[in-house]
Amino acid sequence: MLKAVLETTIGSKSKRDLKDYLPTLRNINKLERWALLLADEDFSKETEKLKDELKSGNSLENILERAFTLSREAARRRLKERPYDVQIIAGLALHKGKIIEMKTGEGKTLSSVQAAYLNSLTGDGVIIVTVNDYLAERDSNWMKPVFDLLGVSVGVVLSNMDYELRKAQYAKDITYVTNNELGFDYLRDNMRYDLNEKSLRKFNYCIIDEIDSILIDEARTPLIISGPTEGNTNAYLEVNSLVSFLKECSKDPKTGDYPLEIDDLDGDYTVDEKAKRISFTAKGLNNLEQLLISKGIISGSMYTDSNFNYVHYMTQALKAHLLFLKNREYIVGDSGVEIVDEFTGRVLTGRRYSDGLHQAIEAKEGVRVANENKTMATITFQNLFRMFNKISGMTGTADTEAKEFHKIYNLDVVVVPTNRLLARIDEDDTIYYTEEFKFNAITDEVYKTYKKGQPVLVGTVSIEKSEILSAMFRNRGIKHEVLNAKNHSREAFIIAEAGAKHAVTIATNMAGRGTDIKLGGNIEHRVRKKIGTNVSLEEFQEAVKNERENYLKDYNEVKSLGGLYVIGSERHESRRIDNQLRGRSGRQGDPGRSRFYVSLEDDLMRLFAGDNLRSLMGKLGMATGEPITHSLLTKSLINAQKRVEDRNFEIRKHLLEYDDVITKQRDFIYAQRNSILEDTSIKERILVALEEYLSFLLEGTKSSTVSNVFLNEVNSIFAYMLESLGSIENINSFDLKAKLMQIARANLDEKENLIGRDLFNGFLRYEYLKNIDFKFQEHLANLDSLREAVYLRSYANKNPITEYKEEGFSIFSELIKDIKVSTIRRVLQLKLDGNSSDFKSTKKSRNVKPIHKELSGIVINENKSVSNVQVVRSSPKIGRNEPCYCGSGKKYKNCHGKS
Secondary structure, X not given: OHHHHHXXXXXXXXXHHHHHHHHHHHHHHHHHHHHHOOOOOHHHHHHHHHHHHHHOOOXXXXXXXXXXXXXXXXXXXXXXXXXOHHHHHHHHHHHOOOEEEOOOOOOHHHHHHHHHHHHHOOOOOEEEEEXXXXXXXXXXXXXXXXXXXXXXXXXXXXXOOOHHHHXXXXXXXXXXXXXXXXXXXXXXXXOOOOHHHOOOOOOOEEEEEOHHHHHHHOOOOOEEEXXXXXXXXXXXXXXXXXXXXXXXXXXXXXXXXXXXXXXXXXXXEEEEOOOOEEEEOHHHHHHHHHXXXXXXXXXXXXXXXXOOHHHHHHHXXXXXXXXXXXXXXXXXXXXXXXXXXXXXXXXXXXXXXXXXXXXXXXXXXOOOOOOOEEEEEEEOHHHHHOOOOEEEEEEOOOHHHXXXXXXXXXXXXXXXXXXXXXXXXXXXXXXXXXXXHHHHHHHHHHHHHHHHOOOEEEEEOOHHHHHHHHHHHHHOOOOOEEEOHHHHHHHHHHHHOOOXXXXXXXXXXXXXXXXXXXXXXXXXXXXXXXXXXXXXXXXXXXXXXXXXXXXXXXXXXXHHOOOEEEEEOOOOOOHHHHHHHHOOOOXXXXXXXXXXXXXXXXXXXXXXXXXXXXXXXXXXXXXXXOOEOOHHHHHHHXXXXXXXXXXXXXXXXXXXXXXXXXXXXXXXXHHHHHHHHHOOOHHHXXXXXXXXXXXXXXXXXXXXXXOHHHHHHHHHHHHHHHHHOOOOOOOOHHHHHHHHHHHHHHHHHHHHHXXXXXXXXXXXXXXXXXXXXXXXXXXXXXXXXXXXXXXXXXXXXXXXXXXXXXXXXXXXXXXXXXXXXXXXXXXXXXXXXXXXXXXXXXXXXXXXXXXXXXXXXEEEEEEOOOOOOOOOOOOOOOOOOOEOOOOOOOXXXXXXXXX
16 A cells, blocks of 8 residues: 555655655554563653663764664654654654655644654753644643653643743753744843753754744744834824825836836836835935925935935835735734734734835824834844754745745655545536635635535635635625634634534635534533533543544534535645645545635736736626636736746745855854953953953054054053053064053953952953854844845845855954954953942843744844943954954964954
């Protein structure tokens, strides 16, 4: 059976991988007799034996078959589920660092147990990443009995945990955590002022559930820790009232495009829906300036330093009104403007758009406008997960993105065959001229199916569309449930009954919700509803047993009706998301049916399907409301999706190229921070840095001269300490350097004696780290500005990424120098009081609150105060034996230090 299925699997590379696993699978099946004879208490003993073998030099490959056999039997005993052969194959692929594609309901969660158990035996930890807290907690609790029997510890990290609890959970053999929490914990760990406050271990092996969602869909979304900044929130209110005074440029009615010649643009701005960009014309900028002056918002030119930000404010206001729509990109709830995840349809609680866009939307909606934030630390998921020694992933749909997974992450996709053949019928798309015709057809189809009793799931792309369909269903007397960001609190109940007879469910972006819909309904949910939650496990299991006969009757009845009917109300930009929606039907060999309804007014068709398609469809008679299927239409639809996928791939690739620059710099900064955290004599580190800086200032000078630059820098660093130096008129420059080093050492020794060595080392560590953090935050803001600047250089036929790399390298060189000299200056000039408690505690308390970024960045707000640090643009030298800041891994003296 399995061999026959393998022979029909599409994709030669995937097929070869599957065949390679068959000999190992046979050996695991043979070992099953051995595991069946083990007593429960023997499992943990066998685990210890395997660990000892690894410590003695044995490899994971040599113990793999025994480990997989043990974990399979543990699952059978504790979950009453014996992993199928295809699940064992999936586990083998995960261990090999592959991405497995398994259809919905085929048991991805259980498939990960074998690979996680095997890799946990090294003692270096395994992290299993999920897309939300619910799944992390559910899967950890679900698999915990299996891991407990095997004698390996399992933990879960949730968003509401403090760092001490997080640290304890990450210390477990296997830890479940969301991608966001893992990323933020990495960033927070590298902002700590005490090594003991770090929560993460070294990254070892990671299994990513819904890997396509995390590494593809969210790859454009950098994780950002931000802090509050003082901003002109009133400006957003001021410009919001001006939106109606500005006019969009006219488009050609035939092509829908703007004129190619700039002089032919007759309005104030153009709108690019695909890129979500607003661009002012020269006329528009002039009109905006006159508007701002006439309304008394500015006086004088708009192009002065104090006024030029109004161009940015106005751009964001236009975006808010034209490109970000209520009940599509966001909703307005009790806490104000709340972002809706475009892939899951869930509210992203507490997250905010960046760059002033959220403030512009708040002004548009008439709610309180909050302050903007500044970036303190940032990373993309691409670079976060590339830090692991080995990663693998699971999803129901990865094969369409196999090329990108291989190119960006060097990960191959293995399509695992279903345990039972797929029985779902996927109908051809039905295409209509207008959205109105399409919605009428959907309503007719759902009404007919509802009367028959077959359950229906209708997928929509926005809250707005789900509410339109809901109103139409009500008018036809179709009882239904609506699952979107507005009523997500009822999600568990709605999903539990979505497969029941006569059930009709409208769901926004159901594809990303990660929940199985069972035919006939969910038996456990029904039992909980009947007997409540305040019962023992034994009572619950008995009630489930008693309910099973009724459930099987309902299951078989729904099965005879054709199973779950999935209707897509429009095509998504990605074929993979469409496949995910289809995959809600036909789980584990159940019957099912799917069909997509499309109109030429859908965003995908309107923006990407071509300019001449509408007139062609009119000629084919579609304007009357009749549906049509045509090979040209199908081809246009597929090509439109491919164009969007290609565009999004380019966006992700460019984001990675930009982020690679930040990554090398971030790695260097974080390595410096870790070195300082571990350093027990930071005084010597500072003195070495001072000597290198003084040597740098003296480079190229004659021993008998002292330059004005040198004297000015010495004055700025030593200040009042130079009184003990006396006259320097006839002093040799190198002798002066030696005397300055004596003064510096005496200064630091005196302070150390005053408050004690340990406390003084802690004070120096705090000052050094605080300076690094403050300067690096400034640097990130500079890189943001640089990225915007180099984008404009593309108009001058310059490569923006090359420009970004070169200038980013240059300003980072200055950053490294600046950090050292400003730290030296502060610790030398600061006077300590032996009775002061100011420096007796150098830990920073951090209250972290999650907040989002346009196109996007997931942002959390780090509420903390930053001490005043003098900003000096100087040039201290990097230590010759320190790692070079370019990221080459070489010592500075053997890399950029040569020049």
